[in-house]
Each structure stands twice: as structure tokens, then as C-alpha cells.
Amino acid sequence: MKRFFVPLVLLAGAMFVYAPFMILGAPYESTMGLVQKIFYFHAPVAMTMFLAAFVCGIASALYLFRRNKEADHIAVAAAEITVVLGSIVLVTGPLWARKAWGIWWDWEPRLVSTLVMWLIFVAYLLLRRYGGPGSERLGAGVAIFGMVNVPFVYWSVNLWRTLHPKTSVVPTLPPGLRGPFWFCVLGFIVVFVLILHVRTELERRRAAVEELYLALEE
């Protein structure tokens, strides 16, 4: 990963600089007009949040069943990224909804399930921060629970009557809207990989500090 880090940083930077021009060049959506352009950041961030939640859940399962310390470091990093991306989704969504639906928030399944998922990962981070010894295993359980939530959040728009657009929107995107959208998805995935790498490194160093403290006390 170290060998690819600098090229990936350059790629992510270039993509983030170019993305606004692609988005501005994309055609307007017929019913929502300009406000629909929030979609190009809102939906890719949500998809990356799902990816982060899966990474956290799988890493937590590895830690829980195989006691893999490295997996635990990845899980903490991915959980934090899930919360950051979730915050972006929960802020950009209402900004879009205000114009498209006329309201900031509605207690409908997609919005509520996303909020619940975000709260589960906030709970995970609080548990890891203040849970004391043994919180790693409890946290791993919470993270798996959070990961299991992802399919419910995704399918909620198809299972229940919601204001939110259905999952059929992305596969049926017309070419003019499809290009900028998938470009942004790729950009956010690259950013996720980079942040995950750096944040995991932070967790490794924290573990090294703890081990050194213990060694010095002995």
C-alpha cells in the first residue's frame, strides 16, 4: 500500500478537482433542476458509507472469531469513517429534500434506518472510547450488528412506501447523468481507501504506545 499511497493521493486530488466540472456539465434533471446535483455527492457518499460499514463488520468478525489485532485496528478506522460519511449523508440529504420534498426531514424508512445505522456506529465509537478493558469484543459485536443493518437501509425504499427515490434510480441513470455519478463513486472509494490506510496506521501506533506503557510499568 505504501508504494501506491502517493499516486492514489494524486489521483484522488485530481478527481476531486475535476468532479465539480463534470457535475456542472451534466444535464439538469427534469423535475428537480439544479438541486438534483446534490445527488452526485449524496449517493456516492452513501454507497461508500455502506462499504465502510461492511469493512468494519467483516474486520470485527475477524477480530471476534480469530483474535486478529490488525483486523481490530481496521474495524475502528472503518467505523469512524462510517460515522463521518454518515454525517455527510444525513446533512446533504435534508438539504436536497428541502427543495425536492418541501421538508427538511421525514420519519420515513430510508431516513430513519440510515439514522439508526449511523447511531449504531456512533455507539461503537463511544464504546471503544469509554468502554474500558474488554470493550474490543463488545464493540466487535456492535459493529457486526451495524453491518447487518446495511441491507435493510438499502432495501428499505423498495420494501416500504417512502418519499426517497427507489434503488432503481442508479441502474436506470441516463448516460448524461451516469458518467459524473460513477466518477464520483470511484473518487469517494479512492478517498475511503486512503483515509482507511492512514486511520489504521494511527490505530497501530496507539496500540504500540499502549504496549510501551505496559512494558515500562513492568
Next chain:
Amino acid sequence: MNVRGMFLVGFLLLLGGSTYAQQPAAPPKLAPDPAARPDQQPQVRTPTSTGAAQEGFVPVEQLAKPEDRIPAPALVGTAYAFVWVALFAYLWSIWRRLSTVERELQALNRRAGTGSRSS
């Protein structure tokens, strides 16, 4: 480039983007030229003229009525600004925590080195 520089570049990009977004589009040509043949007349793409799925987004090159375009630059600008600020703030927090842990690690290594030499 330092953090302040990156914030400045991000802000300038946002500013440029929102200014461009606020530029009015060319008025749609709704009135057909009576001299032109029917196959030469400009076609305005309306939602009903596209074959896209009912539940999907329908793009339009030009909106049939200018009032149909919802003016929402403030909401779009706020959303994009929030994404940039949140990501940069998070990166800055990671960088700060990494620096703190690195200092702590070096201090502990020095202590460990001193301890091993004295014992």
C-alpha cells in the same frame, strides 16, 4: 501545501463552481420557425418525450419552462461546502492525532532507552 492552503483551494473551487451553477442557461427555443420543415424544427426534450423508466431520473438539455427550474444554488452550495469541510476537517483531525501519538511514541521510546541503560 499546508492545511490552510488546501482549505483556500477548496474554497476557491466551491466559489467558482457555485458562480458557474448560477449562470442562467440559454432560453429554450420553444417557438418553432414557421419557415422550417417539421423535421428541421428544434426538438425540446421534455420528460414525456424520453423513454426512461418512470421511477428513474429524466435528464433535460433545456427545460420546457424556465420557471420549472427550481433555483436552489444556496442549498447545493451548502451541501458541497459541507462535504468539503467535513472531509478536510476529518483529515486534519487524523493528522493532528497522528502527530500527538508520534510524539508520545518517541517520548516513550526515549524513556524505555534510558530505563534499559540505567538498569
